[in-house]
Every structure is written in structure tokens, then in C-alpha cells.
Amino acid sequence: MSDQTHVRTGHDLAPGEEEQHSVGERVLGYVVGLGLALVLTAMSFFIAGTDLVWQPSIPVALIVLAIAQMGVHLVFFLHITTGPDNTNNVLALAFGLLVVFLVVGGTVWIMGHLNANMPPMDQIMPMRK
The missing domain is CATH 1.20.58 (Methane Monooxygenase Hydroxylase; Chain G, domain 1)
Incomplete structure (x- = not known):
């Protein structure tokens, strides 16, 4: 192993990555x-x-x-930046968006198929006169 220490300078930052600020x-x-x-x-x-x-x-x-x-x-x-230390945050955000799109898309898909395949209510339960 080497004893080199990596000192971060202002030029070493990825776009959008934050340094320690006041x-x-x-x-x-x-x-x-x-x-x-x-x-x-x-x-x-x-x-x-x-x-x-x-x-x-x-x-x-x-x-x-x-x-x-x-x-x-x-x-x-x-x-959320493009820095290398934000990879987990970006992946968590992407996974969350995937789950939301699957839930919303699946719900719309199921409701659309139910609407197309279910008979109208008056055929299931005729009204009494």
C-alpha cells in the first residue's frame, strides 16, 4: 500500500459536486x-x-x-449531483421512479382491462321494478 494522501483541490471536483461551504x-x-x-x-x-x-x-x-x-x-x-459519491443517491432515485411507474402503469393497465372485459352492471344485477 502507498502512503499517498489525496488532497482535493477546487479543480478536482465533478460538475455539481459540493465542497464544504459556509x-x-x-x-x-x-x-x-x-x-x-x-x-x-x-x-x-x-x-x-x-x-x-x-x-x-x-x-x-x-x-x-x-x-x-x-x-x-x-x-x-x-x-443530486454528478459526483462519484452520489451514485447511490441516483440509483435510489431511479429505483424509486421505476417502482412508481410500475405501480401507476400497472394500475392503469388493470383498470383498462377491467373496463373492457367486465359487463355493464345492469347485465350483472338487473334492476327490480
């Missing part, structure tokens, strides 16, 4: 994240309620703003 710098990061989240939320409400935007593009614009807001929350509040 409390003021951390609070500033949270305030910037909050500001971005508020701006994206206000833009979503503006786009949904205005006639200035081409009407068929509104759902696409809202989806883009929602994805941007998810990115802001992941980076500024959950501190």
Missing part, C-alpha cells in the same frame, strides 16, 4: 433554488391562464416547466 453560502443556494422554483411555478400559472400562448402548445409547455422544476428540486434541495 452556512451563508448554503443558505444562498437554497434561496436561489426557492427563487427558481417560484419563477417556474408562476410561469406555469401564467401559461395555463393566458391567451398569449398558442393553445395546443400549452400542455407541452407545462410538461417542460414541470421537468425543469423537478431538476431544480433535485439539484438545489436534494443535492
